[in-house]
Amino acid sequence: MSEEKLSGAELVVRSLEYMNISTIFGLPGGAILPAYDPLYDSPIRHILARHEQGSGHMAEGYAQATGELGVVIATSGPGATNLITPLTNALMDSTPLLAITGQVASEAIGNDAFQEAYTVGLTMAATKHNYLITSAEEIPQVLLEAKHIATTGRPGPVLVDIPKDILNQKVEWIEPKLIEMPGYKPTLEPNPKMISQAAELIKQSKKPILYVGGGIIHSKANQELFELATKFKIPVVTTLMGRGAFPDGNELCFEMPGMHGNYTATTSIQKSDLLIAIGVRFDDRVTANPKFFAQNAKVIHADIDPAEIGKIREPEVPIVGDAKSVITGLIEKLADTDLNTSDWLNELNQMKKEYPLSYNQEEKGPLKVPFVLEELQKLADDDAIVVSGVGQHQMWISQHWNFTSPNTWLNSGGLGTMGYSLPAAIGAKAAYPDRQILALDGDGCFQMTCQELITASTENIPIKIVVFNNGNHGMVRQWQKIFYKNRFSASELTHHTPDYVALAESMGATGLRMIEKSDVKKVFEKMLEIDDKPVLVECIVDPEDMVFPMVPAGGSNDVVILNEDDLKKL
Amino acid sequence: MSERILSVLVEDKPGVLARVASTISRRGFNINSLAVGPTNIEGRSKMTIVTELESVEQVKKQLNKLINVIKIVELDPDNTIESEVLLLKVSINKDTQTSVIEKASLSGAKSVDVGQDYAVFEMTGSSKDLDKLENLLKPFGIIEMIRGGRIAIQTKL
Known part of the structure; x- marks a missing residue:
């Protein structure tokens, strides 16, 4: 008995269901539009990001927190190019990711059609593997293969590009089966x-x-x-x-x-x-x-x-x-x-x-990130997941937070992608709605993807965000202090700083602020109490603080700079 | 530095050459030659890559990561037959015509087209033999030359 024919778009959604995908992240657009129609009826939860880069990091956060495949869906052209950063990030940190992108209709490919980009070519060096679908029948098989490649061996991102006409093509569902790939046999058992x-x-x-x-x-x-x-x-x-x-x-x-x-x-x-x-x-x-x-x-x-x-x-x-x-x-x-x-x-x-790690939090002095972190950890759940941006705060978290189990620390290690924290935290919270998800971010990083705060509010994803505001690109400033004679070229953010509390409130989150040592405990207590919407805490910290120890790039690990005085060694 | 020859069996799928080339470029590997063509096995192509890199192991490992790359063998230079094809168009005139054709044919090249003021030669052989032909004909004025890239096969089973 022949089955009812399904469109390529229906095959995409049915394949995702077949692979037990429960949550995907994305943003619609022309070429991918057919796939969004069957998604409307699917039990799969689709989280609508405000920027494709955000959706990609959300899928990464989901994958890093669970150890399972993260799925992101985007349209052709700018939708696909905006995914290049999360794809490269996932490649560097070996995160299992499946990206599905719409492409212009097959016959328009190569003609510089509206919203056309050469997605397979552009992402060749940003993925573990990628595919261009040439007929709807391939869809279930290729998606299963893509998941297999993304999640086995050294995990990584796989992209599947599907032209719009193929999303509309009607064919029969053929149950996908993993067949041997002659060029892909990861060695699991050691010699x-x-x-x-x-x-x-x-x-x-x-x-x-x-x-x-x-x-x-x-x-x-x-x-x-x-x-x-x-x-x-x-x-x-x-x-x-x-x-x-x-x-x-x-x-x-x-x-x-x-x-x-x-x-x-x-x-x-x-x-x-x-x-x-x-x-x-x-x-x-x-x-x-x-x-x-x-x-x-x-x-x-x-x-x-x-x-x-x-x-x-x-x-x-x-x-x-x-x-x-x-x-x-x-x-x-x-x-x-x-x-x-x-x-x-x-x-x-x-x-x-x-040689212990140290910091000096003065009673009346400006807040120091390590102190704030240690105070937060005292109040946070043991199984809280910490999601970081990139820079000074990231290093301080790694140094001062006590990590006792895997998948509780999500960050962008290899690529060093600023803006990772907030969207990745949304992804983690989508995976674990009952766990505390702490997005601990810098103000420079936060400003890169802060539009996703709206996503968190709208999708009812109550993450906790701490923005360490030193009014600077702190790590850049640190390097300028050490290597560029205090010439702070383009590292200061203070001339027009957003009002982070107002920004949070305007995006449906609660905004709080801490400035002094005496604020820390009570503000964090309040932050942890609120569980029905996202909370953002702006934490004003010392812009002069530097991360130590430090081994300058290209130096020898035999010469560890322990503190500011030690910089004379350089 | 001595040359190393990699024989790379790949799936005959769109974009495979681009993937291999992208990996080589992305990792900063320098190569002397890359040739690609079909094999006797359906759906399989073979690439012959010649490089002088000491880090040839890294090249092999990085290329092996490509899903469409099936097998990479480094050929043993003592048991390898190598060949390359060349097409060369050279200027001739009444005075030089005989000598050009003679020199070329003594080198093993075949004249495939001779006009009033030009001759086209075809030759297959080792890349050194092709170099020799090129040097020999240079004084007469080479108009155009194309080489097909080196291919190689191991002699022993």
Whole structure:
């Protein structure tokens, strides 16, 4: 019996339902319009963003919080080009994303039609893979394949571009089936020989360190990591993308290394004799100048993406595989090995005592971000999700917030996309309506995507937003102070600053403000009480404050600048 | 630095060449030659990429990430047969005609069209042999020359 024919647009919606997609983010327009019609009747929740970049970050926030596919839908031309930033962001941070874009009708492609852009070409370097649909029959199969590619191996964004005439074409639904893709077979199981070699190096090591990142979170390997570290007493450092992969507060956790990492984490790598690097990519914000990075250490590098291995640092033991399998393999191989790391741990703990993270909040002085953060964490739920923008505040959050479980820290690590926080927080809250979602943002970042506050209000997504207002692009200002003789070229935002409280109120949110130390607790209490609409807290902070420790770009991790006085070392 | 030859089996789909070229450009890899054409297997094309990069492993790994790239083999230079095609148009006149044609044919080129004031030669061979022909005919005035990119195949199974 032949089934009723469906339009390409109906196939898109039916495919999304078939893949159990419950929430998508998007913004309609001419070429994608046919797909919005069946969406009207679908149980899928569509969240209408105010800008396609926002919709993309929302889908990323949804995916980063859940570890599942985020879906974004946009029209052709500007709709698609506005997605390029979130797509590139998702590519850099390995976030599973499916973008569906409308395209001008097949026969108009290449003719510079209205709202035409060469989406597949433009996003080729911004996606893990992309497709141009040439017939409606392909739609279910391609969407399933796209989901498969986006969510397996090293996750990433996949875009499917569908011309408008194909959205209107009527065909039969053919149940999609995952067929083998000859060019896509991610290696999940590590080579046992490599695991044995790695275990041997670990046994011989006196100063091992687990250098772990986002790969642990994507692989959901945090419990295995916990077992490996605690069973063999191996200290752990977590990269910016790996915060929460191993609990802060554990005696083995030395938190974030790198450019603005803490002294002990950065130095532990320099002093280590063995880096056990899992799900990390030796990013320049961690390594500084790689020539001087961990010069005394042998390296075991495990990653699901073979191209990461040897890209920056040639490891002694390369392991291609999923972090969970790699760690399970290592635990089995190490079996009852008694690693004596107590001297090493003593050395690190001594260092931690000598070089703690610090800040100076004066009673009557301007607010300091680290102080405000610590006060907020005292009041926030344990399972709150923190979503950050990019810059000084992001570094302070990573330094001072205690992350104890994975997927509670969402930020733009690789691409450093300002404006990420607010929309990504909306995405996270759409996934977890019952959890506290804290968008902790800078004023520079907030102004990039603040129109999405309306989305949060309209869609009843009561997130909490803290805008750290220092009236500047703070990190830019910090660099200008240090490297450009206080010449603050184009970094000041103070001449025409929005009234953030009024702005919030005008967009259907509650606006609050804190200026002094005595405000902090009561304003946050009020913020956390309000649960029926978004709340924005403007927090006026010290514009002169700088993030330390700091290793200047291209420098050596052996020279950590601890404070302002230390800048003389440069 | 010595040359490395990659034989890349890809799906014959629209945009595959663009993906490969985009990856090469995006990662800043320099290449000497890239040729692409069909194979004996339906739906599969082969690209031959010649590079002098020391980081050829990175090139392989990055290209392997492309979904449409199926297999990459680095050819062993001692067991590889390489070939390239060339078309070359050179100026001739009454005085030079005989000598040009003779020189070219001694080098292994075939004359495919000879007019009053020009001759077109075709040649297949190693890229070094093609270089030689080019140098040989340069003094007579090369009007136009096209080379097809190097292709290579391993001799052993």
